[in-house]
Amino acid sequence: MKALSIRGLKKTYKGGQVALKGIDLDVEEGDFFALLGPNGAGKSTTIGIISSLVNKTEGKVSVFGFDLDTQLSDLKRQIGLVPQEFNFNQFETVQQIVVNQAGYYGVPREVAKERSEKYLKQLSLWDKRNSPARMLSGGMKRRLMIARALLHEPKLLILDEPTAGVDIELRRSMWDYLEDINKQGITIILTTHYLEEAETLCRNIAIIDQGTIIENTSIKRLLATLNMETFVFDLAPNDNDETTQNLTLEGFTWRAVDGHTIEVDVEKSQGLNRVFEQLSQQKITVLSMRNKANRLEELFVNLVEKGRQPAAAGA
Amino acid sequence: MQSSISYIALKTIWIKECTRFLRIWVQTLVPPAITMTLYFVIFGSIVGSRIGEMGGRPYMEFIVPGLIMMSVITNSYSNVASSFFSAKFQRNIEEMLVAPVSPAVIIGGYVGGGLARALIVAVIVTCVSFLFVENVSIHNLLILVITVILTSTLFSLGGLINAVHAKTFDDISIVPTFVLTPLTYLGGVFFSIQLLPGIWQAIAQANPVLYMVNAFRYGFLGVSDVSVGIALAVIIGFNLVLFITAYTLLKRGAGIRS
8 A cells, every 4th residue: 555645746935936847756665765855955944745745736645545635634644744844833842842742633631641652762751751952952852752743642653853953872762763664564754965864764765856756666676776886085194195196097987186085086887897897906005995986976967967967958 | 433532632622721820920810810900900099089980880899891802802813813823823733623623623622612711810810809809799690601601612613713714923913903903991990881972882882892791791880881682692693793704714725735
């Protein structure tokens, strides 16, 4: 069954700003799906329409078969939303916020209190249950929004940049948690600017730019299209600290970053052995090597630039 | 099924609203007690003793219902206006918008909160009046209760509509300053409209607050400048108009959905 189905979705804001130009999108039940795009691409508008915070101009949206236009209450019950901005009452306590949210979905207060213990413990917020939300750290506030979205036990969890401004350790613990609840059967749609996050967590991906879906495939298939990667080599300094001065690398495009660091473009068919062989022959020691950029990031930039070329050319 | 979900949602909003104004009781419940004490001291004891009778009653007794009603009006209005606008401003209104909560339930929850605060304030101000008036009698309890509930509902709805339209905190103080205060002061709280010259009596009857104050005064003292039946009909009519307006605005998502 499809967790989410979107057909011909359009949104034009008052004042004429076109945010969505008629997108089609499907997310299968149980998927961990990434919705990527640059700022202002239409990600938040799409999420806003699905969660009925934004009125659509045209098109059809259904969640687990419930139609946005005709079965709104049923549709809303399927969704848990973690928005980009903190949007809870800063003066309410942590437990009040999650229990009240469950109440809006018709969860009886006693049941909501029991569930709040479960989810606040899972997200390490139980000790803070009586603290006003304004007293929490940024990371705790992010986790509070996840707990709030889960209390009515939705089948589809939508997270709009959930780890923005969160430190690495906490980000990884949130990834583990999201992976766990996905394994338990909750479908997850994630928007993020951290492409590493999408690559690590998600199975399928859609890239949206200027209100249009420019790519919609599995992460594996998308990464397979990457033909070339750039590697950074840190070389051992020689006597005059100019290792790269007389260096040659036949068959490769490369640039010197400084006297003992080079960037080499390696096509998939070439492999790295030829680079190491040539460096060894020149008696150059490689101290370390790394990808210049995240692989998905390279693809993302390429796709967005490619998508914009005709418009730019016509302008 | 849907009705039990709506009931739980309504109760949740109402509890949230009551928790809010009780948490800040120093700002919500104490000021009306102080303000009304000052009114009783200045207009009742000091000035009132020189006025004598009004509407066949000692002046102090005459102003008690009007002052209670004034508190009910201002507290109902400000409770809902400030709470709903804060929810809009902090964007926690989205908590309700993403959930299967109908506009009628949102209105019911917020109006219920305004009503609860207004009734508590009415009881406080009535208790304060006992300090200044020896014989506080109740002529018709049913009219008294109906009038206070309908009036509080009406101004809670007004506060909600104001908050839906408001874009800044200044916008929610414009209506109380330029509309509510003049209407309340000219609505017969401190005087009987029979004291006004002919044309001004007719103009005064266009003021909806006049009907609320007089219906309430009838419940307390058994005296009124206008027919109680007409007064209640006017209040119910305004309630219907404001409810439909608020419902339409929320259904459309005015000011809260893009």
